[in-house]
Amino acid sequence: MSTTETVTLANGLTCGIxxxxxxxxxxxxxxxxxxxxxxxxxxxxxxxxxxxxxxASPKPERASYFVGTxxxxxxxxxxxxxxxNADEILGQPVYRxxxxxxxxxxxxxxxxxxxxxPSVIDEVVAxxxxxIWVQLGIWNQEAAISGEQQGLTxxxxxxxxxxxxxxHGGLHLMGFDTGHISSRxxxx
Numbered sequence: 791m792s793t794t795e796t797v798t799l800a801n802g803l804t805c806g807i808x809x810x811x812x813x814x815x816x817x818x819x820x821x822x823x824x825x826x827x828x829x830x831x832x833x834x835x836x837x838x839x840x841x842x843x844x845x846a847s848p849k850p851e852r853a854s855y856f857v858g859t860x861x862x863x864x865x866x867x868x869x870x871x872x873x874x875n876a877d878e879i880l881g882q883p884v885y886r887x888x889x890x891x892x893x894x895x896x897x898x899x900x901x902x903x904x905x906x907x908p909s910v911i912d913e914v915v916a917x918x919x920x921x922i923w924v925q926l927g928i929w930n931q932e933a934a935i936s937g938e939q940q941g942l943t944x945x946x947x948x949x950x951x952x953x954x955x956x957x958h959g960g961l962h963l964m965g966f967d968t969g970h971i972s973s974r975x976x977x978x
Contacts (some may be wrong), residue, residue, distance in 0.1 A: 798953070810928045823931045825945055832957045834921055834943065838896035839868060841951070842919075844910055845901035846871035853925065854901040862912045863952065870895060888913045897948050899923045907933040915940050923950050943955060 794810045803817045807813055826834065841861060851910040858880055861869045870891050871883065876884040885891050888898065898914045900922060902908065914922045914937075922942050924930070926949040937944040 818916070821929070822873075823932060823934045823946075825934065825947075826943065831945060831948070832944065834897065834923075835957060838921070840870065840893060840895040841871055841897045841899055842870040842885075842891060842895035842902065843899045844872045844888065844913075845878070846873050846879050846884065847901070848873075848876045848884075852901075853949075857899070857925075858882075858947065859952045860955070868893075870893075888917045888919070894896055894918050896949070897921045898922050899925065899930070901925050903930070904928050904930040904933075906971075908936065908949045911937045911940070911942065914942060921945070923948070925949055926952070939962055 793809045794806045796804050796806050804905045843854055843861075849855060849937060856946055858869060858871060861867055861915055862880055862882070871879045871882055872886075872891070873879070873884050874876055874886045874887060878884060888895075894917050896919070897952045898910070898919050898920050898921065900910050902910055907924060907928070911922060911933055920941075922937055922944055924934075924944070924946040930948050
């Protein structure tokens with residue numbers, strides 16, 4: 791015999807449905823957590839002085855390497871790389887864990903799979919950091935809710951490089967800063 795659970799729909803109405811039904815599974819999989827809006831994300835980026843990149847890679851083809859390059863070259867942030875399997879990235883030392891950093895970073899930017907986010911949140915809380923920024927394409931709603939319940943500001947499924955460039959006028963259609971400023975239309 792299936793149990794019934796009460797669900798709240800997007801329009802605010804509630805209804806009872808069998809907990810093992812396809813509809814219940816669909817409703818559980820939908821994203822209901824929202825996170826900080828654009829103005830709040832801008833505020834987070836403006837207030838920050840340091841960023842730790844967890845899951846940073848020394849491989850140039852990885853997104854974390856590209857983001858690290860951008861942050862080092864285009865911002866004034868102090869950038870820390872965290873990866874227990876690397877010694878140096880972009881000429882910077884790499885730390886084995888967040889606890890090994892010389893300071894508590896303002897933002898912990900995470901490039902780890904969704905199932906790893908709860909353990910990263912535990913590390914972020916343990917060192918006393920206030921913001922966890924989970925990169926584009928990574929979603930763990932339960933972890934986001936848990937992080938907020940533990941006092942963290944949580945940004946999830948957003949690229950810190952794209953957000954920074956967007957707010958600071960350096961975003962081209964492809965997400966790259968072209969370095970070219972013109973009012974002329976480019977020939978196609």
